[in-house]
Amino acid sequence: MKFLLSILVIIDNLNVLLASNDNCRENDLNALMVRLRQLRTDFANLEIQHAEQINATQAEIGVLKEANDNQETELKKLRQEINKTSSEIGVLKEANDTQEKELEKLRQEINKTSSKINTLNRTQETELIELRKEIATIKVPIVGFNAHLSTSGKVNKPGTVVFDVVITNQGADYNSSTGIFAAPYTGLYFFSVQLCNKENTHTYYGIHQKSRILARSYGYNYNSSWECSSVSIIAMLNKAEQVWVNNYDTIYDDYHGKNYFSGSLLNK
Structure with a gap:
């Protein structure tokens, strides 16, 4: 210019x-x-x-x-990566939606199960309360006795053993004069007996009920010291049925209550 x-x-x-x-x-x-x-x-x-x-x-x-x-080449690569990322995001979103649906189903099932459990718990609680009430109304009477011999020395008298020293007689169903227990209720009973001997003698006895023997015990003492044997039994008795101890051989006692007879009502 x-x-x-x-x-x-x-x-x-x-x-x-x-x-x-x-x-x-x-x-x-x-x-x-x-x-x-x-x-x-x-x-x-x-x-x-x-x-x-x-x-x-x-x-x-x-x-x-x-x-x-x-820059155009880089932009093209970036567009491709963005497209790829967008596609992956779409796949992930679809998978997330599917998982969310499954989770919702699980939540519904859990809620249903929780509702059933709550209902069951309430039912069981109600039943338990009713059962407690029934148990509270059921009173099992206390029946039990324990007696031992008052004699000292050798007793060679076969037959019913009369345990005449009464320690316990709840319900007064054991007769210390006859040695016989009479069931006051129909129910399940427990009985236990111990008899002793010494000086090379036999011990042989049984728990009797009517015409049957509920349990037996047999022993032999080979020395001069004391030796005792015992037997226990659980038996179902009807009301007024009698139980006693029958001796078949020799008994020794010394005023210390080694020989005893006991029983109790477990359930009626």
């Missing part, structure tokens, strides 16, 4: 010179020629600078284009 303005100025100066006198023309013409040569040089320099600027601009454009291509 500056170069063109300079050309216009020189043209204006030439017009002035052509209109002036001859003496001035030669001097001014020489000056203009010098100015023209300078302008040619400036113009050549400007062309060189312009070419350099164009080359630099083209190089910069090439760099920017390459960078843009690289």
Whole structure:
């Protein structure tokens, strides 16, 4: 732009010179020629600078284009990754929805089960309360006895053993005069007997009820010291049925209650 303005100025100066006198023309013409040569040089320099600027601009454009291509490639990769991630997110969301549905079903089943358990617990609690009430109304009477012999020494009397010293007789169902226990209720009873001997003698006895023997015990003492044997039985008796101890051989006692007979009602 500056170069063109300079050309216009020189043209204006030439017009002035052509209109002036001859003496001035030669001097001014020489000056203009010098100015023209300078302008040619400036113009050549400007062309060189312009070419350099164009080359630099083209190089910069090439760099920017390459960078843009690289960015486009990266953007393409990013788009592909985003698409892939979006697809994976869709799959995960679908799986999550499926799991949420399954969890909801499980919650419903758990709620149903909890409701059933609560109902069952309430039913069992009600039944337990009723059972406790029934148990509270059931009173098992206390029936039991324990008696031993009052004699000392050897007893060679077979038959019913009369344990005449009564320690306990709850219900008064044991007769210390006859040695017989009569069941006050129909129920399950427990009986226990111990008889002793010494001096090389036999011990042989049994627990009797009506015409049957509920339990027996047999022993033999091979020395002079005391030796005792015992037998126990649980039996079902009807009301008023009698139980006693029958001796078949020899008994020894010493006032210390070694020989005893006991029984109790377990349940009726």
